[in-house]
Amino acid sequence: INNIPPPKRCSYSCIYCQLGGTKILTVERRRFYDTRVLRKGLSEKLSEVNEDDLDYITFVPDGEPTLDRSLSEHVKTIRELSDKPIAILTNSTLISVEDVRRDLMEFDLVSIKLDAVSEEIWRKINRPHSSLNLHEILDGVKIFRREFPGKLISETMLIDGVNSERSEIKRIADELSKIDPDKAYIAIPTRPPAENWVKPVDEEKLVESYEIFSESLGRDRVELLIGYEGAGFKIGRDPVRDLLSIATIHPIRLDYAHQILSKSIHDPDELIERLVNSGEMKLVKYRWRTFLVRRRREICED
Ligand code: SF4
Structure with a gap:
């Protein structure tokens, strides 16, 4: 309205x-x-x-x-x-x-x-x-x-x-x-x-x-x-989508991401590395922990 x-x-x-x-x-x-x-x-x-x-x-x-x-x-x-x-x-x-x-x-x-x-x-x-x-x-x-x-x-x-x-x-x-x-x-x-x-x-x-x-x-x-839609917490069949979806609404501690992913995929490290290298996610150190956070969306005109 x-x-x-x-x-x-x-x-x-x-x-x-x-x-x-x-x-x-x-x-x-x-x-x-x-x-x-x-x-x-x-x-x-x-x-x-x-x-x-x-x-x-x-x-x-x-x-x-x-x-x-x-x-x-x-x-x-x-x-x-x-x-x-x-x-x-x-x-x-x-x-x-x-x-x-x-x-x-x-x-x-x-x-x-x-x-x-x-x-x-x-x-x-x-x-x-x-x-x-x-x-x-x-x-x-x-x-x-x-x-x-x-x-x-x-x-x-x-x-x-x-x-x-x-x-x-x-x-x-x-x-x-x-x-x-x-x-x-x-x-x-x-x-x-x-x-x-x-x-x-x-x-x-x-x-x-x-x-x-x-x-x-x-x-x-x-x-x-941070400009993404459609967050959800259920880990389903698509671990990449699930991880991105969680990271849309809050940073994920790297050890938690590991735990979550290891339930459904063989090599969580490889997946995390791929997401970081592709620019979808970023590893951020805060105090003594490392977090996975979704990259900010660029400011867009839509
Ligand atoms: S964001 Fe725009 S509309 Fe909202 S309070 Fe600020 S000036 Fe007003």
């Missing part, structure tokens, strides 16, 4: 935004589409797809979806049309406002953004509207978490040289452990960013960040979002 019409309207102007620069930097909530427009558009869409194939109906607009004052009305309309769970990706900047929290309570899944905890880095990466206050946002997220019965996930975009210092990653991880999300995603830009100097962190930094997050949140609550 895209509930914010162009030009791009947001309370942030993130340096990595794949929608380009923010045209209207604002925190003012207002109405955009009439709910009847949404009803018509969604009915048409639902008639074209097999609903069984949908996990969620998700708000992913051209900007920040909570700027829409009609949000809860839209959600009610969607519930009349479908019994699929409803999700929203928000930058969480307005979450300290009670009305916004009330609207977000209507969702089944809320994804919040947390790219920085230090004021200076926050300003550099998210370029917030001048009225926003980072402490208020973080407090608002925690209040929301306490009230919200649905699934809360977080996304942290790592940009090389901006929020990639170990100390900042640790601060973000510690803050997330206070927020207590069901899942914390570590992401890198995979589409052309608003600023062309923006670079994703490298595989070494991804492994380090994954480990730091895992120390604060537990391994089962941290996943990578």
